[in-house]
Amino acid sequence: MKLLLDQGLPPSTALLLREAGIDTIHVAEIKLSAAEDTEIIEKAKEQGRVVITLDADFHALLALSEATSPSVIRIRIERLRAQALANLLITVMAECEADLEQGAVVTVEASRIRVRRLPLIT
Template sequence: MKLLLDQGLPLSATALLRNAGIDTIHVSEIGMFEAEDAEIIQISGEEERVLVTLDADFHTLLALDEATSPSIIRIRIERLRAQALTDLMLMVIAECEEELAQGSAVTVEPSRIRIRRLPLVPDV
């Protein structure tokens, strides 16, 4: 599993995740701290990385493009520090690894994890 952490998530979590055996980079490490969301999605897809973000816009962009990748984990828990984010990501990966590998939009809330397979289609 390879991760790309979006701006707004602690840079220090990158080293903690790497130490836990997860290939992780932060957008600021690759000069993308001011990149447009579409650029971040593109690089995530090219490098086959799961994008981890606080931003709902990424799910919307995937839906509009009817994209089948990359997988995105949207975190809806505020003010996570590096260790808490690391622990959360390890739990989410363990629980959702197969779905993330196949292309999914995962939303992590304080009391649940919601998984939707890509492409995202509107409920009819």
């Protein structure tokens, strides 16, 4: 599974995930730090990446467009440091792998993980 980390997440998380063998890039590494969410979605689609974000807008954009990809993981846990975020993502990917590969939005909270398959019906 390949990941694209959104702005607001520690860029060093991408390095930690790569060290763990996961193909990961941060938007800053590909000059998309100031990009619109739609541009990030398109880049993730082109490259077959799962978007990792803190932003609820990605879920809304996918719902409005009735898209079937890319998958998005939204983190709703505040102030995670790079290593804790990397560990969390490894766990979430293992637990939700089949859904993410088929197209899903995953919301990660401190006490639960919610998965909704794409396309989202509004």
